Amino acid sequence: MAERMHTVEVFEGVRLPGFICTPESLQTACSFQFQDSDVLLVTFPKSGTTWVQQVLSLIFCEGHLWPVLHLPNWSRVPWMEQVSFSHLLSQLDPTRPRLLTTHLRATALAPALRKSKTRVVYVARNPKDVLVSFYHFHRVANFLPDPSSFEDFLDEFLKGTGFFGSWFDHVKGWLGLQQDLNMLLITYEELHQDLRGTIRKLSNFLQHPLGPAEEDLILEHCSFSFMSQSSVVNYSLVSTHIMDQSRGKFLRKGVVGDWREHFTPEQDEKFNAVYQAKMKDSGLQFPWTIG
Numbered sequence: 001m002a003e004r005m006h007t008v009e010v011f012e013g014v015r016l017p018g019f020i021c022t023p024e025s026l027q028t029a030c031s032f033q034f035q036d037s038d039v040l041l042v043t044f045p046k047s048g049t050t051w052v053q054q055v056l057s058l059i060f061c062e063g064h065l066w067p068v069l070h071l072p073n074w075s076r077v078p079w080m081e082q083v084s085f086s087h088l089l090s091q092l093d094p095t096r097p098r099l100l101t102t103h104l105r106a107t108a109l110a111p112a113l114r115k116s117k118t119r120v121v122y123v124a125r126n127p128k129d130v131l132v133s134f135y136h137f138h139r140v141a142n143f144l145p146d147p148s149s150f151e152d153f154l155d156e157f158l159k160g161t162g163f164f165g166s167w168f169d170h171v172k173g174w175l176g177l178q179q180d181l182n183m184l185l186i187t188y189e190e191l192h193q194d195l196r197g198t199i200r201k202l203s204n205f206l207q208h209p210l211g212p213a214e215e216d217l218i219l220e221h222c223s224f225s226f227m228s229q230s231s232v233v234n235y236s237l238v239s240t241h242i243m244d245q246s247r248g249k250f251l252r253k254g255v256v257g258d259w260r261e262h263f264t265p266e267q268d269e270k271f272n273a274v275y276q277a278k279m280k281d282s283g284l285q286f287p288w289t290i291g
């Protein structure tokens with residue numbers, strides 16, 4: 001795969017890193033046969049995917065921490081669109097619900113999902129913080145191009161021409177299916193504000209009630225400080241040729257509102273105008289205020 005490090009895979013008009021996605025792997029994702037017991041975590045990159053992968057693994061681990069402590073997040077909750085998916089899927093514990101992840105857009109997966117009662121957990125994050133986190137991640141991940149400047153990166157994000165496409169289309173596409181699919185929306189900000197409450201909300205949706213001791217165990221193992229030190233979630237197991245964390249950590253800051261440290265007032269104004277134009281008719285409610 002090393003020769004595909006800088007390959008760009010264009011899928012439904014969206015640029016994806018060819019290092020992790022191929023036409024075959026994308027085809028596999030789109031034709032996947034979901035089971036009613038599957039749980040699908042859906043995010044735009046940098047929205048808290050790894051955090052919720054950890055929470056989902058912990059909810060279903062029934063107090064047995066071995067997988068959470070020893071298996072990398074990408075093998076516990078594999079990405080459907082990635083080349084490693086079929087192999088990782090075959091390694092999942094057949095006695096537990098399959099926990100899956102995707103960054104793909106709704107148009108790609110909705111036809112397959114509609115055939116099942118799969119539970120879909122959509123995680124959204126303030127797009128200003130997504131943008132900042134993604135900007136830093138482009139410098140760390142060698143399968144994504146180095147951004148030329150923050151300004152250019154912001155323009156690309158607003159146009160939706162960057163990797164993984166438009167944040168606006170992603171959020172509106174998936175959340176537009178809330179009536180159609182068995183879906184729960186949670187936000188990165190909610191996880192921050194009330195982690196225990198959000199874990200409860202998730203476990204209720206997943207029909208997997210937790211006792212107080214289980215909740216405590218989950219809280220302990222999904223904190224930013226725990227995850228930063230854990231080699232199976234901090235991506236330190238990945239070769240530096242693929243992710244060079246000397247340029248910045250995967251678990252970077254883990255805060256709400258870091259965009260304020262990055263945006264100029266002009267950039268903020270530009271962002272707000274596009275956000276208003278694109279989201280005004282969406283009817284979606286989020287815990288952030290923009291504009």
Ligand code: A3P
Pocket residue numbers: 043044045046047048049050051129132133134136222223224225227250251252253254255258
């Ligand atoms: P920052 O770059 O803003 O720090 P994803 O997993 O979707 O790629 O998202 C990565 C972002 O989630 C990073 O944001 C990372 O620090 C943050 N994150 C991961 N685990 C977290 C945790 N336990 N608590 C808070 N933030 C977390």
